Amino acid sequence: MGIGVPFLDIILLALFAGFVIFKLRSVLGRRTGHERQRPDPFAEPPKSNDNGNIVRLPDRSAEADEAEGAEEPGSMAAGIMRIKLADERFDEREFLHGAKMAFAMIVEAFAKGDVDALKPLLSRELFGGFAAAIEGREKAGETQETTIVTVRSADIVEATLEDHQAKVTVEFVSEQVKVTRNADGEVTEGDPDRIDILTDIWTFARDIRSRDPNWALVATRVPED
Template sequence: MPFLDIILLALFAGFVIFKLRSVLGRRTGHERRRPDPFSEPAQSNDNGNVVRLPERAAEVAGPPDDDAGPENPMAAGVMRIKLADETFDEREFLHGAKAAFAMVVEAYAKGDVDALRPLLSRELYGGFASAIEAREKAGEVQETTIVTIRSADIVEAALENHFAKVTVEFVTEQVKVTRNAAGDAIEGDPDRIEILTDIWTFARDIRSRDPNWELVATRVPED
């Protein structure tokens, strides 16, 4: 009898398990698939709204620029140079222009023609060398100290054939004095800082592998 009870219980348990599997294990076609974060496509909002990053939103949907006027010749010139020479960058150019300004002013004051030669065009170098020679013949000495470069701004830019030309206006504070052979100041004041404005034009052949620019012209603003 105990053996018969065990058999009956086993049969009953098997029947229950079969019924449960027939219900719980059946697929109806409406089950929710487990999400896979690595393969699920991004879901868009039902209302069609798009969330943009702040800077992108400003670019796409920003208000029109009411101050935009007619084409700026300087900006147009810079753009033409950029299109012809993808390495041109205004900020890097101005950084180099300020360094060149200091080097040229210092070399000219010292009469260092060797330092000037690679910085100037052939024509401009001839003028600088002649002025230095005349000063030395007169026994004069020039002392120049650049206290600070207040500003350096591109005021003109153009692409002429394959030559890029960029004109920069420098506003600087300098102490300048010229002394005679006896050491007396004959021009300028060693105790006075002058605010000077110089307009220099640099040029470069964009076909050349040499990335350096040459100073090709200097002038001061017209009164």
């Protein structure tokens, strides 16, 4: 009997310990390998803009300049960062929104031959080329009809800053209906019943020292085959 009591105590203690472990596991759970990583309480909280969208604001300190050295000098990301550091108003999302609007306005104004609408949107050199093309079309008695069905995408592909001149190149992929008619109204190019998928690469420029926030189109091209 003297030996049986301690043995019974050990059994009771083992059962109690097992019960405690079972309760802890039911409360804390088991690791399955798919748990979300717990946030670091000492990490710096992310900054946000007025709209509540989390963004990383550029650091204009000397340390940021050293960190930028890790970027490839000619990369698009480095170009965008240089423009941001020089012009705190630049935001690529707002820029692309404006670029898409300008794209539609310029394409439609060129088709209509509206040089007055084109002039404030183009550089002096590019405006001369557009105006000459419109004049040649009018002399030939031709008319052009262009309808932008939709702009599928607009993506920045190049960005540079040289001598206070910021240049941003955008690749537009759009669906358009384009038709050219002769003086008799006959279709000489295009098809009014066909939607073409077109890719255009446009470069916009702006002097960041200017108070005028508007960008001007300075070059256009199409992708090389």
